[in-house]
Amino acid sequence: MQHNIPFKKHVLVCLNETCKCQGGDKVFEKLKARIKELNLKKTFRPSRVICLGLCGKGPNVVVWPEGTVYCGFSEDNVEDLIQKHLLNNEVLTDLLYKADIPS
DSSP states (O other), X not given: OOOOOSSSEEEEEEOSHHHHHTTHHHHHHHHHHXXXXXXXXTTXXXXXXXXXXXXXXXXXXXXXXXXXXXXXXXXXXXXXXXXXXXXXXXXXXXGBOOOOOOO
8 A cells, every 4th residue: 555645654652641651752852863863854754642542551652654563662762763663674573562462
């Protein structure tokens, strides 16, 4: 499916109350700064979102349009997100959302 968007990818960072308390705002600010420093602003767009519906698993990040969902994200993961996922399409498997499996 082809999307008509002005950026190659959007990175949605949850800043709802729970994710913000878990450091979502710091993740967003570092991501925004690194994208600017690397001169990638015309290719990748970090965006704040109010809620991704995964409260308690955060901070949560979604790479759009493919819909890759990361949970438990931290500032320390920002560089890997940029270098591996955004620039080289390599998913960060250790941070991928995992649905709760009923016992």
